[in-house]
Amino acid sequence: xxxxxxxxxxxxLAGAGxxxxxxxxxxxxxxxxxxxxxxxxxxxxxxxxGIATPVQSHLIVSAFDVNTDDVSRLTxxxxxxxxxxxxxxxxxxxxxTGAFNGAPAAPPDDNGEATLLPTANLTITVGFGASLFRQxxxxxxxxxxxxxxxGVVDQMPAALADLPAFPMDALxxxxxxxxxxxxxxxxxxxxxxHAMRAIKRVAFGTCVQRWSQTGFVxxxxxxxxxxxxFGFKDGTANLTTADELNAHVWADDEPGWMAGGSYxxxxxxxxxxxxxxxxSLAEQEDIIGRRKGDGAPLSGGDEFSEPDFEAPLVDxxxxxxxxxxxxxxxxxxAHIRLAHPSRHGGRRMLRRGYNYQDGIDxxxxxxxxxxxxxxxxxxxxxxxxxxxxxxxDDVMNEYIxxxxxxxxxxxxxxxxxSDWWGRDLFEGTSPF
Amino acid sequence: xxxxxxxxxxxxLAGAGxxxxxxxxxxxxxxxxxxxxxxxxxxxxxxxxGIATPVQSHLIVSAFDVNTDDVSRLTxxxxxxxxxxxxxxxxxxxxxTGAFNGAPAAPPDDNGEATLLPTANLTITVGFGASLFRQxxxxxxxxxxxxxxxGVVDQMPAALADLPAFPMDALxxxxxxxxxxxxxxxxxxxxxxHAMRAIKRVAFGTCVQRWSQTGFVxxxxxxxxxxxxFGFKDGTANLTTADELNAHVWADDEPGWMAGGSYxxxxxxxxxxxxxxxxSLAEQEDIIGRRKGDGAPLSGGDEFSEPDFEAPLVDxxxxxxxxxxxxxxxxxxAHIRLAHPSRHGGRRMLRRGYNYQDGIDxxxxxxxxxxxxxxxxxxxxxxxxxxxxxxxDDVMNEYIxxxxxxxxxxxxxxxxxSDWWGRDLFEGTSPF
Numbered sequence: 001x002x003x004x005x006x007x008x009x010x011x012x013l014a015g016a017g018x019x020x021x022x023x024x025x026x027x028x029x030x031x032x033x034x035x036x037x038x039x040x041x042x043x044x045x046x047x048x049x050g051i052a053t054p055v056q057s058h059l060i061v062s063a064f065d066v067n068t069d070d071v072s073r074l075t076x077x078x079x080x081x082x083x084x085x086x087x088x089x090x091x092x093x094x095x096x097t098g099a100f101n102g103a104p105a106a107p108p109d110d111n112g113e114a115t116l117l118p119t120a121n122l123t124i125t126v127g128f129g130a131s132l133f134r135q136x137x138x139x140x141x142x143x144x145x146x147x148x149x150x151g152v153v154d155q156m157p158a159a160l161a162d163l164p165a166f167p168m169d170a171l172x173x174x175x176x177x178x179x180x181x182x183x184x185x186x187x188x189x190x191x192x193x194h195a196m197r198a199i200k201r202v203a204f205g206t207c208v209q210r211w212s213q214t215g216f217v218x219x220x221x222x223x224x225x226x227x228x229x230f231g232f233k234d235g236t237a238n239l240t241t242a243d244e245l246n247a248h249v250w251a252d253d254e255p256g257w258m259a260g261g262s263y264x265x266x267x268x269x270x271x272x273x274x275x276x277x278x279x280s281l282a283e284q285e286d287i288i289g290r291r292k293g294d295g296a297p298l299s300g301g302d303e304f305s306e307p308d309f310e311a312p313l314v315d316x317x318x319x320x321x322x323x324x325x326x327x328x329x330x331x332x333x334a335h336i337r338l339a340h341p342s343r344h345g346g347r348r349m350l351r352r353g354y355n356y357q358d359g360i361d362x363x364x365x366x367x368x369x370x371x372x373x374x375x376x377x378x379x380x381x382x383x384x385x386x387x388x389x390x391x392x393d394d395v396m397n398e399y400i401x402x403x404x405x406x407x408x409x410x411x412x413x414x415x416x417x418s419d420w421w422g423r424d425l426f427e428g429t430s431p432f
Numbered sequence: 433x434x435x436x437x438x439x440x441x442x443x444x445l446a447g448a449g450x451x452x453x454x455x456x457x458x459x460x461x462x463x464x465x466x467x468x469x470x471x472x473x474x475x476x477x478x479x480x481x482g483i484a485t486p487v488q489s490h491l492i493v494s495a496f497d498v499n500t501d502d503v504s505r506l507t508x509x510x511x512x513x514x515x516x517x518x519x520x521x522x523x524x525x526x527x528x529t530g531a532f533n534g535a536p537a538a539p540p541d542d543n544g545e546a547t548l549l550p551t552a553n554l555t556i557t558v559g560f561g562a563s564l565f566r567q568x569x570x571x572x573x574x575x576x577x578x579x580x581x582x583g584v585v586d587q588m589p590a591a592l593a594d595l596p597a598f599p600m601d602a603l604x605x606x607x608x609x610x611x612x613x614x615x616x617x618x619x620x621x622x623x624x625x626h627a628m629r630a631i632k633r634v635a636f637g638t639c640v641q642r643w644s645q646t647g648f649v650x651x652x653x654x655x656x657x658x659x660x661x662f663g664f665k666d667g668t669a670n671l672t673t674a675d676e677l678n679a680h681v682w683a684d685d686e687p688g689w690m691a692g693g694s695y696x697x698x699x700x701x702x703x704x705x706x707x708x709x710x711x712s713l714a715e716q717e718d719i720i721g722r723r724k725g726d727g728a729p730l731s732g733g734d735e736f737s738e739p740d741f742e743a744p745l746v747d748x749x750x751x752x753x754x755x756x757x758x759x760x761x762x763x764x765x766a767h768i769r770l771a772h773p774s775r776h777g778g779r780r781m782l783r784r785g786y787n788y789q790d791g792i793d794x795x796x797x798x799x800x801x802x803x804x805x806x807x808x809x810x811x812x813x814x815x816x817x818x819x820x821x822x823x824x825d826d827v828m829n830e831y832i833x834x835x836x837x838x839x840x841x842x843x844x845x846x847x848x849x850s851d852w853w854g855r856d857l858f859e860g861t862s863p864f
Contacts, residue, residue: 100725104714112663116652190650218622220548231544282536293532
């Protein structure tokens, strides 16, 4: 279909029936052109897209609480969401009629604000929180026990155990946790918003949106590592190869329905931007343990050199009485030392963090920071130990505050159009 | 300078002195490459960039309140801001040393999070609110009279008169007004944030950030008119030619310091997204007065056809007793009828609206809508009459709420590196 023909069809100049008949359940064509195929991420596969997918420039992640105890309504929504995501991530609108070809007396299936926008490498990635398994939907801790409302309590992964309470946590419960987590990433803010809006819209009556967070990150023109709002490269030693992903990211078959999935730990890390900007370059680099410019560890080399945690500090001043005789190039409490896999059994995580900026607070300070997201095969071993070490000793804690936290079992990939998110979990209990 | 050489210099591998000496006051080179020149908007000129400049995909607009009565500190800040904006919009970092080449014991001049990012058509545009002229910085209405703190009260433009209170206004004072307005636009969210952060940082001690709003808009792949979160094209009949801009947008010389400037009216228009998405296509189109798909007026033609407000409704059902005998294709209270320049003396405005999405509210509803921005030579004649007509009669009011409002006299362009924002206003009163 030529771009021109597609556009004509979209704008209702062709018959609505012809358009709808051509695409059926996967939705109405939105923007078909030769260029479009290069900005699409395959939806179907062993693993969900949006985990090992190269980071797109925009994020919206939301948690939803299920407000029904009827498992058939929940599974029907999951099937609808899956079909919608397949359509959206391949550049289609949602529903049978799209934005413009429905019956005038009915609301359009799609609001249309992404019409003729690029697909923008859109990914939509879904997972389940612990509360989906073991508790009614509630924000009140006192109600966080109770019935096995969906009959899946014995299918809850051990790896989804609650995160411990970390020192310095300042968590806002209304921005934390949730029954279902949905991560939308795209290289276009409006495409991302359109997708999350569509996801939320059809959840009405089954789920309420509990919280939502928008983020952004920009890749330098030379394709070097992106920087966070501290101005430092973030994600230098990240996981990329299939072997690394298999070893650290993709879940095994305990429980079986999670085989090929992954566990997401998300933490909203507020940065005190104004204070950081008055901190000396040397202090910033000592806190991180890397040079700000090229990202090399303070022990030398380049960004991708292994840190030498034993290397002595060159040109160190003579120690004062009571100080250690020999200072190290990478300070004892530097962020990269505390977090390094060598201190945590060699276990690693896939970081997928986004910068966020939610305006300013009542005192005129930036409400901004890092929305930290880490994927692993088991957060208890891959994520909690470094987070605990950082929470205890990281000097960076003077410049950050963890204001929200969530954890989701991100399900395995959708294998084909007959599959749907969570099918292996629910098919033993659902009426389907 | 090659990209490689530039990067080496940036990362501190070349001497800091050599870098600083090469660029002087306009800042350290950030990302120099052959491609970069194509994504820069010229900073100097008769008019400020960012007004008639084609809309970039990301917006951050903030208001600042001056918290000193010392005019020399204010004018020093305006000069510093001007130099910073000239550097940033030409792809440089701020300050003499940038992010990585300063003294280790001092904070970096630039935080560095935009290092090696594209310039992304960054524009920074500045204007003054009425409170700068006539009142001390305060959010309390009871304090909104008082001293002529900067000696410019007789230079306040008549066109900057307060907007009237419109019916249905639900304005949050803490998100409204302000002494100085700064609009940052760029095709990259991180580049925009970096610029506003730098602007705010150097204002410390002279200004506090009063409010800040982030926005986005995406241009379709066929370069057609962007859509707002109602899914409709927004900006169809916008001003583009020099004649149009001269007639409707650029201010005259009353007062003289504003000649070539323009007046910005900004309104934060919250949309009830969830309700809109349950509204029929016919109702949506009747509210706007245009077809959702191609944007054509309901009287026929295409997007750019002039609406025929007298055209009868084809295939109208027979009127019931009490209804008018003949319905019109474009309903009596359609948005485009109420707002059309033909009803307002032919006066027009340059719309520069952005979609916004600030997460969800306490009830789980989207906190999203349109950050309406309109530039004109005199809001009293070009903007207030259509806004008043819409506030009174627009059926769209059932789906929107005006939650914030601001107005700024956006100063004329900076003519050359010796000029600075507001110089013509302050040079008669400042000690320079």
